[in-house]
Amino acid sequence: MKNKILELLENDARMSAEQIASALSLGVSEVSAIIQEYEEKDIIAGYKTLIDWEKVGDEGVSAMIEIKVIPQRGHGFERIAERLSQYDEVESVYLMSGAYDIAVTVSGKTLREVACFVSDKIAPLEYVTSTATHFVLKKFKDKGIIYTNTEKNQERMYAF
Numbered sequence: 001m002k003n004k005i006l007e008l009l010e011n012d013a014r015m016s017a018e019q020i021a022s023a024l025s026l027g028v029s030e031v032s033a034i035i036q037e038y039e040e041k042d043i044i045a046g047y048k049t050l051i052d053w054e055k056v057g058d059e060g061v062s063a064m065i066e067i068k069v070i071p072q073r074g075h076g077f078e079r080i081a082e083r084l085s086q087y088d089e090v091e092s093v094y095l096m097s098g099a100y101d102i103a104v105t106v107s108g109k110t111l112r113e114v115a116c117f118v119s120d121k122i123a124p125l126e127y128v129t130s131t132a133t134h135f136v137l138k139k140f141k142d143k144g145i146i147y148t149n150t151e152k153n154q155e156r157m158y159a160f
Contacts, residue, residue, distance in 0.1 A: 065106055
């Protein structure tokens with residue numbers, strides 16, 4: 001039942017304890033206590049609103065950076081991941097399997113700003129051996145949310 005609370009909050013962090021209790025046939029105080037426990041244990045690491053910046057007209061630029069690094073003796077990839085996490089431009093850092101070791105999601109105002117961030121801040125870091133930058137051209141789905149622009153999507157739907 002506790003995992004169900006997490007699933008509900010993950011899908012809609014605005015749900016109140018009352019709404020969750022009603023959906024799961026639990027007491028409000030029980031749900032509130034479980035949520036508080038999860039927050040204290042950092043199981044619920046935070047709450048975040050997902051904004052469609054394209055609709056606001058303040059799009060910016062996002063990129064996914066693949067980084068190949070030399071793991072540090074006794075620390076593996078931890079120190080470089082912690083260092084990358086400190087930059088404001090960095091939205092997420094993942095240890096990956098495959099050709100690259102670390103994947104980083106970065107945002108900025110322009111392509112040039114993101115490119116300069118990679119070349120000035122990431123590439124020169126000790127233990128970084130190479131990077132590959134992939135700019136996000138359009139978001140169709142992000143964190144489970146489908147981005148729709150019905151007029152444009154319908155125009156393209158019948159283009160072929």
